[in-house]
Amino acid sequence: MVKNYHVDNVTIEEILGWIKQGKIGLPEMQRPFVWSTAKVRDLIDSLYNGYPIGYIVTWQNPAVGLKNDSSSNNKEIIIDGQQRLTALKAALSGEKVVSQQYITKRIKISFKPSTGEFNTLNSAIEKDPLWINDISDIFKSDFNSYSYVTDNAKKLGMAPEDLGATLQKLLAIRQSEIGDIKLGYNLSIGAVTDIFNRINSKGVSLSSADLAMSRLSADTVHGGNNLRKQIEYFVQLLNDPNLLENIVKFDSDFANTKEFDQIKWIASEVNPIYKPRYADILHLILATSFKRGKLSDMVSLISGRDFEARNYSEEGMKANYEKMQAGATLVFNKSNFQRYLMILRDMGMRNSGKLGLVGHGVFNFGYILFLYLHRITNLSQEKIASYLKRWIIMSALTGRYSGSSETITESDLKMISRDANPINVLDDILDREMNDSFWNGTLPNMLRVQSTQASSWRIFQMSQIYGKDTAWLAKDTSTETVMLEEGNIHHIFPQAYLRKNGFSKGDINQIANYVWVTQPKNLEISDKAPKDYLSDENIIEFMSETNNRENAIPEEIVEYDFHNYSDFLNQRRHLMAKKMREFYENM
Helix, strand or coil: CCCCEEEEEEEHHHHHHHHHHCCEECHHHHCECCCCHHHHHHHHHHHHCCCCCCEEEEECCCCCCCCCCCHHHHCEEEEECHHHHHHHHHHHHCCCEECCCCCEECCCEEEECCCCEEEECCHHHHHCCCCECCHHHCCCCCCCHHHHHHHHCCCCCCCHHHHHHHHHHHHHHHHCEEEEEEECCCCCHHHHHHHHHHHCCCCCCCCHHHHHHHHHHCCCCCCHHHHHHHHHHHHHHHHCHHHHHHHHHHCHHHHCCHHHHHHHHHHHCCCCCCCCCHHHHHHHHHHHHHCCCCHHHHHHHHCCEECCCCEECHHHHHHHHHHHHHHHHHHHCHHHHHHHHHHHHHCCCCCCCCCCCCCCHHHHHHHHHHHHHHHHCCCCHHHHHHHHHHHHHHHHHHCCCCCCHHHHHHHHHHHHHHCCCHHHHHHHHHHHHCCHHHHHHHHHHHCCCCCCCCHHHHHHHHHHHHCCCECCCCCCCEHHHHHHHHCEEEECCCHHHHHHCCCCHHHHCCHHHEEEECHHHHHHHCCCCHHHHCCCCCCCCCCCHHHHHHCCCCHHHHHCCHHHHHHHHHHHHHHHHHHHHHHHHCC
């Protein structure tokens, strides 16, 4: 049987030397460190006491034929153990780590030789003469044990020979061994992620996105690390614009590059509806540059894979990086991204929470399609927006990019790009998916759910915002205002009323029983049957045929009590589906 790995026992000193020499890429020294200082202390304590600290997993993919001895182009990637090695380098070598706010800081581990106790440096320890404040001082190359013992034994409350022995035990940490599981270079990306997820005991899963980001970080020759920084900083600034100043201070060299100029504008974007994560950005670049959907392919492309020639080469690596950088320029372009956000807002989305769509696949392909149509066709901006809006509605309602989104993304890209007129493909798919059978049968059945996370409920809300509809039973308060500011999702058949009449929670919380109303109106309705509360002149003062239609409420509601609840749900599901169809066809 072919063995796809081998295990070496290496010392901590050897590993730290490899990192210093660049034989192993450790990007985490320049990325936010998530371990607590207490966890770093415990790691050092385990080594001091001779306990095992696990293993690291490394992988070099693939064996690219590099020229000019450019071995750094393909240094080993640490698949598992990044945080442990970062912790060791920070504690023993005194290197700074990066906080999640992009502020560099030291992690100082203190040591009390008389007891063998470790702790994180604090003000009490600083004042206590029995502690060594920072063990990294002991691990410096010019440290002289004899001089240190002579000068400090008395202060530390120990006999010179005891202090000397304790320091030797501490310094012996460098010779502690850790297992290095080296994965075969010929393993596929899928196999590497599967191996990691099988052997990792912490329940932390490895994804192709993690591998791609690590692989980019390890490449400083072709601009891979700069591309990784672009992706990382863009995502961070998208979620916390206040980090801009810290990033500029932390990474001043990169802050002066054209790559940073391409992304820093995102810190000024107000209420971005679409918030792509690292994996999403990688998908966007992969699709835009190579018309591919699987991130496992991204790792191969970064490594110089030529899928047509079926080999790896330095030339392939250069060509692939050029394409990726061109794709990133399109993805990060301020005008492109903002126009896409404008399209999402125009169709009734208002935020990335309850008034947006759930899931990233729909948004990702929407942006991919926008970039493709903008480059390849001569369609007007209005026509492109129309196709995008209908495609997003279709995708959300049919769950097109849920589940195996990478596979369907790649399939759609290939179908669209193969046709000389991609609009023909879009029209065919839209016509096939959004037919009478879907609107009249499939969609009403899909509305038999309870969750307001359902795409059908989200699209229904968007249709009301798009239509500038008035909240149910209100005079001039829009549904949008109620959703955003002070309203409530009301049960048309009140919860307490249905519960009292024997209905289950699952029946009561059907989304077909939900409607947005103002808070005062919600309180007035109380827990009565619809036919009772809709006989109150104060409640129905602004009720009208138009108001009912805008909220997909059947006119017969004024006659209904719990006996009619099932019929009501069926009626409303069809009215909601009809409203969503009108919304779709108006795009």
